[in-house]
Every structure is written in C-alpha cells, then in structure tokens.
Amino acid sequence: MSALRWGQHLITAVLLLVALLRAASTTASSLWLAIAAAGLFALWYLFGFVVLRSKGSTRLPGYWLAVLVAIWALGMSASPEFMWVAFSLWLLIGHQLALGLSVVWCAAVYVLTVVAPFLHHGATTVSGVVGPLVGGTFAWGISRGYLQLERDIAERNELVSSLLRAHQEMADLQEELARSQHEAGALAERTRVAREIHDTIAQQLSSIGLHAKAALHTQQTGQATNALERIEELSGQGLSDLRRIIAAMSPSELDSQALAGALRRMLEDFEKDCEVSSELRVDVDLPVLDPGIQVALLRTAQSALANVRRHAKATRTVVSLADTGDAIRLDIVDDGIGFSLKEWQSNVGKNLESGGFGLPAMRQRLRELGGGLDIESTLGEGTALSAYVPLKNPEAGN
Known part of the structure; x- marks a missing residue:
C-alpha cells in the first residue's frame, strides 16, 4: 500500500511538471499565473499529505480537496495544459470521497477539462472530449479499487488480530484445563492413597488395638504372649504396606500370587x-x-x-x-x-x-x-x- 501511495505522488508531480512545461511553451501572457498556480498546487498537496493526514489514516479533510480543486481551476484559467493534472485529481477524488459524492466531483472536473480549452481557443476536438472521459473513468476506477483494497487489508488485519486473540485465549484455556486436570489428578491420587491407608494400615492398627486390649485384660500369660506376637506380626505388615504406598508400588499381596x-x-x-x-x-x-x-x-x-x-x-x-x-x-x-x-x-x-x-x-x-x-x-x-x-x-x- 505504501508503494501505491508513493506511485500516486510521483504521478502527480510528473503531471504537474508536464502541465507547467507545456504552459510555458504555449501561454506566454499568463505564464506567471500558471507558475503561481503550479507552486500553490504543489505546496497545498504536500501540506495535506505531510501535515493534515492523521497518522495511520489515508483520508484527508474535505476542505483540503476542495481547495486543491480550486487551485487547479485557477491553473486551468491560466492555461488549458493544466488538464493533465486532472488525472491526479480524479485519483484523489475517487479515494477520498464517498461513492456518490466522488462521481459528482469527478464529473465537475471532467466538465472543466472539456470547457477550458474551448474558452481559451474557441474550439475543441473529439480527442479533447473522449480522452478526459476515458482517463477520468480509468483513474476513478483505480482509486475505488485502491480504496476497496485498503478496506480488505484492514478487515484482514482485524481478522488476524482476532485469530491471534483467539489463539491466546485458547492457550490460556488449555493452560487452565491442564491446571484443572492436574488438580483433579492430585485429588484422585489423594483419594486413592486414603483408600489404601484405610484398607491396609488403618485395619491393621485396629487389629493391633484389639490385641493390645486383649493382652491388657487377660490374666493368662500364654494369651498375652500370643497377642503380643500377633501385634508384632501386624505391625510388620503395616510397615510393609506403608513402604509400598510411599513407593507407589502394586499391592504386596498380589506380587507373587x-x-x-x-x-x-x-x-x-x-x-x-x-x-x-x-x-x-x-x-x-x-x-x-x-x-x-x-x-x-x-x-x-x-x-x-x-x-x-x-x-x-x-x-x-x-x-x-x-x-x-x-x-x-x-x-x-x-x-x-x-x-x-x-x-x-x-x-x-x-x-x-x-x-x-x-x-x-x-x-x-x-x-x-x-x-x-x-x-x-x-x-x-x-x-x-x-x-x-x-x-x-x-x-x-x-
């Protein structure tokens, strides 16, 4: 898009130079007016694109375009050779104005390009009528296509931005989902460990408690000895199960049978x-x-x-x-x-x-x-x- 804009500036400069050179060779009486009109046109054109155009936008104020057309009309009054610059104006009008308004302004510029040679020379030609019509239509069509291209690029950029935002949101969602899955897995693991402890160590501790109570209340040495032996056996099993749980091993009861x-x-x-x-x-x-x-x-x-x-x-x-x-x-x-x-x-x-x-x-x-x-x-x-x-x-x- 930057290349297209610089191309438009180059076309404007070349056409303005051609108009001024032809005016100098054909219109000696109004040469100073033609030079002044060309200078004013160039300065106002630069003022619009350098000063008035807001950063990031290609649209210029409507009054700037109106003044530019007025300066061009002044040049046309000095020499009909300024009709060469009409091509640049048609490009600007088609790009800067809405569809209906651009057609009206382009038609006005076309009428002036046809009438000015007649006013200066008292006659006109078929090429003087058809040439500006073809050139104006072509320039207006290019500018409207350029405007649509800008809109398509803006929509594409917005779509890309939306996709990037959606991608970031998806990445954030996946991160949150991974976090949730991790928390769910941790909860499931805690539940599993709680079941393992309940089904093994807790039951063994309960049995140890029962045997200890029996040993405390019995008066027979043999029964107390049996209870203590059973407590020792159960504590060994509990220690084995506890080590297995810590090491996340499969149940010891099923290791070999x-x-x-x-x-x-x-x-x-x-x-x-x-x-x-x-x-x-x-x-x-x-x-x-x-x-x-x-x-x-x-x-x-x-x-x-x-x-x-x-x-x-x-x-x-x-x-x-x-x-x-x-x-x-x-x-x-x-x-x-x-x-x-x-x-x-x-x-x-x-x-x-x-x-x-x-x-x-x-x-x-x-x-x-x-x-x-x-x-x-x-x-x-x-x-x-x-x-x-x-x-x-x-x-x-x-």
Whole structure:
C-alpha cells in the first residue's frame, strides 16, 4: 500500500511538471499565473499529505480537496495544459470521497477539462472530449479499487488480530484445563492413597488395638504372649504396606500370587484375629484378572472383613469369588447382628472419625472400574456384600 501511495505522488508531480512545461511553451501572457498556480498546487498537496493526514489514516479533510480543486481551476484559467493534472485529481477524488459524492466531483472536473480549452481557443476536438472521459473513468476506477483494497487489508488485519486473540485465549484455556486436570489428578491420587491407608494400615492398627486390649485384660500369660506376637506380626505388615504406598508400588499381596491365594491368607489372618470361622469358595475356572481388578476386589474384601471384625459379632463368614460370564463377583456374607441400611445411608459421611469411610470407599473404587457394590443387611440377620467388576472395563474401551 505504501508503494501505491508513493506511485500516486510521483504521478502527480510528473503531471504537474508536464502541465507547467507545456504552459510555458504555449501561454506566454499568463505564464506567471500558471507558475503561481503550479507552486500553490504543489505546496497545498504536500501540506495535506505531510501535515493534515492523521497518522495511520489515508483520508484527508474535505476542505483540503476542495481547495486543491480550486487551485487547479485557477491553473486551468491560466492555461488549458493544466488538464493533465486532472488525472491526479480524479485519483484523489475517487479515494477520498464517498461513492456518490466522488462521481459528482469527478464529473465537475471532467466538465472543466472539456470547457477550458474551448474558452481559451474557441474550439475543441473529439480527442479533447473522449480522452478526459476515458482517463477520468480509468483513474476513478483505480482509486475505488485502491480504496476497496485498503478496506480488505484492514478487515484482514482485524481478522488476524482476532485469530491471534483467539489463539491466546485458547492457550490460556488449555493452560487452565491442564491446571484443572492436574488438580483433579492430585485429588484422585489423594483419594486413592486414603483408600489404601484405610484398607491396609488403618485395619491393621485396629487389629493391633484389639490385641493390645486383649493382652491388657487377660490374666493368662500364654494369651498375652500370643497377642503380643500377633501385634508384632501386624505391625510388620503395616510397615510393609506403608513402604509400598510411599513407593507407589502394586499391592504386596498380589506380587507373587493370585487373588484367590491372597484372599485365603487374609481369611487365615482374620480367623486368628477374631476367632470367627470362615470359608472361601472360588470358581476353579477363573480367568486371569487385570491387576487393577484384583486390587479393587482384594481391598473390598479387606475392608468388609474389618467391618465384620469390628461391628458384626458374627460366628461365621463366607467369601465367594465367582465368574458370572461378563463380570467377576466377590460376595462376603456373615451371620452377625446386621444393621439398618436406611439409617446407614442417612448417616454416610457424617462421622468419619468413628468409621463410615469403608463402604463408600469400596463403592467408589469399584465404580472407577465400571463395577459396583450391592449391600443387603437386616438387623439380627447378618450382612451380605456383593462386589462386581466387569471383565471388560468400558472406560478402557476394551
């Protein structure tokens, strides 16, 4: 665009010089008036583009163009050779004025270019009429195209600016989304660690407390010794689990054995801790389970047995692990005192210090794998928990 503007200035200077030279060779009587008109035209033209034009804009005040046309008309009165400068005026008029007004002004300039030679010489020619018409139409068309080009460039620049702003907003949004995902991941990790601590260390500490209380209240040295030995064993397991959690390792129970074996060991420890008879029933044709499924079911069994030990007052517990075709189901049934499901549901989460985190944590862990937890219990008739996890996790798209 800068090259086009400088081209217009160059055309104006060349045409003004041509007009002045031709006037000097053909109009001796009015030469000084022609020189003065040419000088005034050049100075006013420079004043408009150097002083009046605001920075960053190509539009000039309307009075500047009117004065410029008046100076040109003065030059036409001195010599008809100033008609050469009309081409530059048509360029300026088409660019500076609105469509309708530019047509009127261009027509006025055209009339003056046709009439002036007749007034000076008393005659005109076909070329003197057609030439300015073609030149004026061409110049006006160029200027209107130049104006439209400026508008297109301005729209393009605005579009580019909008795209840059949108890109920056998108980058800010992605940064905020990444921050939110990081916070969500941190929250999920804290929840996972809380479940791990609840299902392992918290249960072991609870068992240690029970054995310590039993050792304090017994009068028999053998029983106290057994309780202390069990406390030592449980503390060792708790330390091992704590190290595993810190190191973010997979559950130690599943490092070298399958889920069924881990459940069997768990029931053996359970019988030692609370003297409740237990039975493990496992389908012989269980498929190989994903480690995540094994962890979830193992932790569910740990938490359920801890609840039996602490609250159920049961004499017998049956744990079943079965393949239902499209899911793995783990059932834990006891013959204890049971509880009111309605009352439990109304109090979930209200008193976590005294318990109540286990069942919601079990359910949440299983739901993350696409499974769930069903609970059946009646006061005086025991409790049955049924945990299930689909063999194909829908979230994984398998």
